[in-house]
Amino acid sequence: MKDLQTVLQDWEAVIGLEVHTELTTLNTKMFCSCPIEFGAQPNTHVCPVCLGLPGALPVPNKAAIQSIVLAGLATNCEIMKRSMFYRKNYFYPDMSKNYQITQGPVAFCMHGSLELEVGGPAAKERSYLEGTQPLGNDGSGTVTGYMTRVGITRIHMEEDAGKMIHVGGSSGRITDADYSLVDYNRCGTPLIELVTEPDLRTPEEARLFLQKLRQIYLTLDISDCSMEEGSLRCDGNISLRRRGSMEFGTKTELKNMNSFKNLHDGLTYEICRQAEVLETGGTVRQETRHWEPGAKRTITMRVKETADDYRLFPDPDLAPYDLSVEFIQGVRDRLPELPDAKRQRFVSDFGLPTADADNLATDVILSAFFDKALLAAGSQAVALAKPIANLLLNDISAWLNASVAGSEALMMGPVAPEGIAELASLTVSGEISSKQAKEVFAAMVETGDSPSVIVEARGLRQVSDSGEIERIVLDIMSQFPDKVTEYQSGKTGLIGFFVGQAMKATSGQGNPKLINKIFTEKLQEA
Numbered sequence: 001m002k003d004l005q006t007v008l009q010d011w012e013a014v015i016g017l018e019v020h021t022e023l024t025t026l027n028t029k030m031f032c033s034c035p036i037e038f039g040a041q042p043n044t045h046v047c048p049v050c051l052g053l054p055g056a057l058p059v060p061n062k063a064a065i066q067s068i069v070l071a072g073l074a075t076n077c078e079i080m081k082r083s084m085f086y087r088k089n090y091f092y093p094d095m096s097k098n099y100q101i102t103q104g105p106v107a108f109c110m111h112g113s114l115e116l117e118v119g120g121p122a123a124k125e126r127s128y129l130e131g132t133q134p135l136g137n138d139g140s141g142t143v144t145g146y147m148t149r150v151g152i153t154r155i156h157m158e159e160d161a162g163k164m165i166h167v168g169g170s171s172g173r174i175t176d177a178d179y180s181l182v183d184y185n186r187c188g189t190p191l192i193e194l195v196t197e198p199d200l201r202t203p204e205e206a207r208l209f210l211q212k213l214r215q216i217y218l219t220l221d222i223s224d225c226s227m228e229e230g231s232l233r234c235d236g237n238i239s240l241r242r243r244g245s246m247e248f249g250t251k252t253e254l255k256n257m258n259s260f261k262n263l264h265d266g267l268t269y270e271i272c273r274q275a276e277v278l279e280t281g282g283t284v285r286q287e288t289r290h291w292e293p294g295a296k297r298t299i300t301m302r303v304k305e306t307a308d309d310y311r312l313f314p315d316p317d318l319a320p321y322d323l324s325v326e327f328i329q330g331v332r333d334r335l336p337e338l339p340d341a342k343r344q345r346f347v348s349d350f351g352l353p354t355a356d357a358d359n360l361a362t363d364v365i366l367s368a369f370f371d372k373a374l375l376a377a378g379s380q381a382v383a384l385a386k387p388i389a390n391l392l393l394n395d396i397s398a399w400l401n402a403s404v405a406g407s408e409a410l411m412m413g414p415v416a417p418e419g420i421a422e423l424a425s426l427t428v429s430g431e432i433s434s435k436q437a438k439e440v441f442a443a444m445v446e447t448g449d450s451p452s453v454i455v456e457a458r459g460l461r462q463v464s465d466s467g468e469i470e471r472i473v474l475d476i477m478s479q480f481p482d483k484v485t486e487y488q489s490g491k492t493g494l495i496g497f498f499v500g501q502a503m504k505a506t507s508g509q510g511n512p513k514l515i516n517k518i519f520t521e522k523l524q525e526a
């Protein structure tokens with residue numbers, strides 16, 4: 001098979017995504033008051049409504065509708081004042097009522113979009129740049145990045161099915177299982193499905209889109225968005241067409257891409273597979289395929305001869321759902337600052353480099369911590385922003401990665417935003433070196449003490465007394481007269497040797513900047 005880069009020179013990939021997200025931060029299910037709880041004893045969170053027993057009447061969960069409206073507003077959708085719930089009829093044992101409640105042609109959220117910024121090596125995957133906005137170039141005219149807009153067809157509300165465990169057999173599928181177990185706890189969990197327009201052109205764009213959407217949902221706090229536990233699931237539709245052609249080719253639907261890497265790799269494989277089929281005179285079948293990350297290939301799951309017939313019709317138990325202007329405005333008022341706006345603020349208000357601002361703004365917990373630390377820094381906020389960002393992105397991130405408690409531990413743990421602001425301030429003022437700052441940080445984690453207490457107790461203060469440093473400098477110069485002569489005859493690289501000697505003399509507590517400055521002065525004078 002040809003590689004992606006080669007394939008994309010002749011072919012244009014047309015990719016659309018369907019993203020299912022469970023609203024895991026809600027307390028109760030979509031149409032009943034059963035609790036939502038991952039990992040509960042099987043079949044303990046069920047009732048006549050979510051099991052669909054005759055005569056049971058569903059009542060929509062208002063909090064779930066607030067969540068989907070939040071998602072719609074954050075993705076530039078139009079919020080529909082009237083939409084309806086429909087029944088999608090099919091039989092499968094994980095759904096005891098034999099239909100799923102979903103939405104029809106009009107969903108709560110319609111016609112949205114997200115802007116994507118694609119940069120770095122990934123920008124090269126889109127080897128042509130029609131319809132995109134170039135962002136800078138490398139000087140020779142080659143574009144190094146671009147902006148592209150991804151249309152969102154709709155976000156609709158539906159309910160999840162139960163969960164099946166297939167026992168026996170080798171594939172873990174129902175077809176060769178000895179028997180299957182079913183757990184209805186997940187039945188009726190509110191799910192939002194976002195469908196994009198076929199606007200994505202490379203696997204990297206698809207990956208970036210899903211990443212951006214996940215960050216938005218996490219910021220909105222409507223789901224824990226765990227791809228591992230299945231609360232965020234993504235399917236892709238892929239077809240190819242010759243470059244320059246406007247007609248769509250036959251598409252396949254790709255499933256089982258439960259990580260960002262799998263999404264990227266699965267789409268890449270499928271694009272290259274379709275190119276090979278087409279280039280050898282074959283035709284792409286309209287089918288659903290399954291990505292196998294271990295074997296690095298996609299395999300046929302089922303062939304669609306015609307569209308599935310779900311006999312979709314309005315649910316007679318549920319009236320059309322009207323959203324008032326006040327309701328929509330109320331949700332709009334609750335919209336938190338989204339990652340893009342946060343990134344811009346970090347750059348314009350605090351002068352952070354774009355890369356740092358991006359890394360912080362896309363992490364809900366780190367960015368909230370950053371804001372708190374800046375608040376604690378008060379009038380020093382602008383001066384301390386970069387050192388605080390460095391601490392967060394290096395020392396604190398490394399500590400969080402190593403700790404079992406996860407990043408939630410950050411806000412309540414021994415490392416408070418006030419302490420980090422103080423640590424940054426001690427470093428900027430030169431009272432401690434950046435090396436000492438690492439030692440202080442480790443001690444903060446261990447003891448929970450504030451940086452100034454630790455610095456005092458351990459005698460860590462950096463030697464910044466220029467009189468004392470001058471004395472040490474002159475002493476070293478008299479110890480190494482040969483080196484002084486060499487330096488003066490042009491071997492200025494010896495400055496490193498001199499500074500090293502002074503650091504040794506101060507047991508590593510000398511201020512290296514100051515030492516460097518005084519040496520340079522004294523060596524030129526001598």
Ligand SMILES: [Zn+2]
Pocket residue numbers: 029032033034045046047048049050051188
């Ligand atoms: Zn229930």
